Amino acid sequence: MAFSISRRGLLTGTAAGVGLGFVGSAMAAEPQQKINISRTAARSDKPNVILIVTDTTRRDHIGAYGNSWMRTPSLDHLASQSLRFTRAVPEAMPTVPARRSIHSGMRTFPFRDWEKRSGNKSGVWGWQHIPDDQPTLAEQLSGAGYTTMLVSDVPHTFKPSMNFARGFKVMQWIRGQEGDDYMPIWMADDRFLDRYMYQTAGGKDLTSKGDNLMLANELRQYLANNVDRDGEEDYLAARVFRTASRMVENVPPEEPFFLAIDSFDPHEPWDAPRHYADYYDDPDWNEPEPVSPRYGKSDYLTERQLKRMRALYAGEITMVDRWIGYFLERAEQTGLLDNTLVIMTSDHGMALGEHGALGKPSFALWPEMTDTPFFIRHPDGKRAGEAMDYFASTHDIAPTILAFAGVTPKTELDGTNLMPTLDGEMPEDPREHFTSGMNDYVWASDRKFTLIAKNDGTEARLYDIVADPEQMNDIAADNPDEVKRLYDLVVKDAGGAPLPHYDQG
Template identity: 70%
Template sequence: MTLSRRDFLLTASAAGASLAVADAALAQQPRINLSQTARRPDKPNVILIVIDTLRRDHLGVYGNGWMKTPALDQLGRQSLRFTRATPEAMPTIPARRSIHSGMRTFPFRNWERRAGNGSSVWGWQHIPDDQPTLAEQLEKAGYETMLVTDVPHEFTPGMNFSRGFKLVDWVRGQEGDPYRPYWSVDPFELQKFMWRDADGQALTTKYGNAPLARELRQYLANTQDRRAEDDRFAARVFRSAARALEGIPRDKPFFLTVDSFDPHEPWDAPRRYADAYDDPGYDEPEPVTPRYGSSDYLPERQLQRMRALYAGEITMTDTWLAFFLDRLHQMSLLDDTVILLTSDHGMALGEHGALGKPAYALWPEMTDTPLFIRHPNGTAAGEARDYFASTHDILPTILSFAGVEPRKETDGSDLSPHLDGKAGTVREHFTSGLNDYVWVSDKRFAMISRNDGSEAKLYDIAADPEQAKDLAGDKPQEVKRLFDLVLKDAGGEPLPHYDL
């Protein structure tokens, strides 16, 4: 299926000035058509796009009527999309462990917090050395392998997420990456982004005032030389990904992973993006990052602005995804390339009284993510499946497209049969987790609890899709049944507990 330039750059009628920025950048690039001078590979190329912190309910192709995401929506319409996709473990690193290894990270057994690994999140650790990564297996099968990303956690000392990639482009500076000296930023600059209560206490923080203030100050130091939108991280990642493909030999298949940290906070897209979802006259501090936990510390007006900032960051990311997809079209790569797109988790923005990614907030705003598979022949384009697809299914699915047999120990399932309307592996339920909280659903009910079964919340998702009414007290047998499914998926033994 050949996609036109207009399919992906929907110009002013869809996204206004935002796409015009990418369009201007595109105009500076030479026209490229490599397909006329080189033989096509005998195996499909594969592009895996991971967009961090992307809520499924913020995409028009999943039913949102107010977001401006034309590129994501168009890609979704050209793809088979999964409507029950949920990461098997969260957040950033646990999800990527399962993406690149095909193995479940949940229920976080044998986790060890290592000094300097940057996180106390359960399962936040490197891919075990005896688990071959997706890139390693594809490289062995003759693929050129490339990784372009700005996710700093993948490069923390001791991590090994670049295993198997011949080309690695790490776009430095996201979040707390110690890329530039943080002391180069005046600490008073932070006041532009922190709402204060009547006592003058700064409240817009992630885990506490001091840690986030340091992290935000580091981020400001990393980004203080930005001058234009194409200096933003999403622009740099997707432009670099396009450049990586411009000179690649066409007689050999390639595997490219494009892993964008945006729209992860801090949400600091050019102001016009947030203003598209809010009053342009807003003149209070910009809450570019939340304090993880209860949302009750923020006034409603600040919470409204935070939602607009998040939405704006998504639209900016979508703009540069459009740029990348258009470059693929110019290079005639869409005709022989499989594209998969997913996310690692969502983000709570005041729903259920939660902000950020606290472990207990495993409601749809956290668990529900997009998952697209675009086949170059247009197979199943525009169709949807309610299968419990997940992050650990990506490795066997991509290996299937490449004609590579995954090793028997792989936990994930090949999703490619769904393109032909075949169910493949049947999943009547699915489980996931974050730290000491678990989530389980069987399409009728969803349950959240501690990983020992306590503090359970139960929802009838058929009658109550927004999960507003907790039924745990009325249906204790359902709670027990669902928690038994958690234990079953965890190997039949009690889940581990770690004292931090």
């Protein structure tokens, strides 16, 4: 089953039925090296696996999930060839807890036995390594004869203390994201920093103290890391997917492969080439760009600044989508997709002011944070273009891939194998509800209600997601029995004991 967006379709957006003339500009400038088909024609009989993870990707910002104004032709086309899950929620958030479950197949929530391991200064509950004695997905596939490859620009992935890279034979760290001290910070040109927003409408200096100063320093580090960036092909997302393309074009033909692609974009800062944001906003915008949010309440921004921030985020997604399309087209040209399972998902979304929240604060577990894309593309085209409302999650990825590859897990996994869904069957775990959490907040949902609360059950908010899918009307006060029922499910899924609490002083 080919990923058959034509060259013309990619350049014009016609593969998704939209006009998107600017999207292919970087592809046109990218040198198109000839693919060595002789290396890819005679492949192992074992199937291959490609896992694509993009950070901070809201499900409602993808056309295939019903968005009529976003331009995501590559993901939309991938969805047309995949089974699309409409209730996918990470079993734990944010970045590191989600990746821990992706690479291990084990639940991270409810964050029991959390500790700040040496070298990890994060205060987020569950921001922790994969246990040393817990086999990873890559280790198990490597032991079964797979060439295991990782391409990522997520700095946390390569910290030895996290154990996420265990089992990968080939690794490419595309450096330069966020606070990665890749280059000396003094290399940043503060004239470029002036393009970014540091003041509120009232003129308050956002770099004066605390989180604001940290934000300024992170942006300076980011600018220093990317000081030599020229065209779009030099952007980090482009470098990730271009490197992944070279991987699949040159992988040894005698071995099946597992390729994990983990793109930090569309994580902030949202600084895609200007034309991407201009597609979603006034091209005449000439104010400093709000490329990175302060996590918490959104009221420090004016409505106009918030609108611009939303456009920057949308533009970043469209840029990432374009380079996903570049990668998938190159992979299709090798013929590899005829024998390759492709899974695409994200670790969480991003609040952009919908509930008065901005960024990824723990309390903001509304759909803009919890609802993520989840596609499974089977090489035989099973259930292509169909949708399913099963609660698929991050810890299901490892058991699903192992089942597809015919590899028996070394230990019992918490996640469930989703391969039966491609044959029209239900997985072993029916999941009439699902629970998740972030830091000291918990989330629970069935197909009628959603609960958000502190992990001790206080500050509960309840929503009727049938009548109120955007979760704007809190009905907890009038429905205490439903609040208790859903919170009891949280405790049950957490093992029955009270949820842990960590006092960080």
